Amino acid sequence: MTRFSDDVLASLAAFDTPTICNALEQVMPHTQASGYTHRPLVCGFPDRAPIVGYARTATLRAKSPHAATRAELRSLRAAYYRYVETGARPSIVVIEDLDGPDAGYGAFWGEVHSAIHAGLGAVGLITNGSVRDLPQWAPGFQFLAGSIAPSHAHAEVVAFGAPVQVAGMRVAAGDLIHADRHGAVVIPPEAVSGIAAAAARVAAREARILAVARGPGCTAEALVRAFGEADSIH
Secondary structure: OOOOOHHHHHHHHOOOHHHHHHHHHHHOHHHOOOOEOOOOOEEOOOOOOOEEEEEEEEEEEOOOOOOOOHHHHHHHHHHHHHHHHOOOOOEEEEEEEOOHHHOOOOOOEOHHHHHHHHHOOEEEEEEOOEEOOHHHOOOOOEEEEOEEOOOOOOOEEEEEOOOEEEOOEEEOOOOEEEEEOOEEEEEOHHHHHHHHHHHHHHHHHHHHHHHHHOOOOOOHHHHHHHHHHHOOOO
């Protein structure tokens, strides 16, 4: 797993997630239609700045009681907490609910687990499952979740550390994730060094077009010329 300096992570967090996706298209064109969430998720705190961190992956189930004993479940959860604590920080927990069409039946995440994970170095959560206890949620801990629910039902971690898929985004443990109110995207390590320059090029191209679109003399011909001028920005 490639780790980056705090300054590099901060530079990535200066852009919103759509801009990161646009920049990735410039740096690695094959990522244009992959690597990001493309199903709806609820953002807990849409006005917060983007989060950037290294993925800790896990799976859970909530609808039905687990076959494991209480002692086995407690041991598994303890091992999961130790896993979350280890590795590069900041982390983002990406946890896949395995209950299929009933994903979100029970909320593993609420006041207690948001506080626990924040204490273990995570800055946010991405899940197709549900969350609850919103007024008591850990301050500063962002989430993108499939739904909001009142009960935890039988929610328990099933496994951790393996690849998962949430809202169409495949994630492996240690992947670098960028997320905000729009969704999340995996940033391949080989793309990181080129993101800032690519984002600047995208912004410059859009500025040419927006200047015409928002100006008093907007016409189709003026827009066509602006698109042509924007294409010359490399």
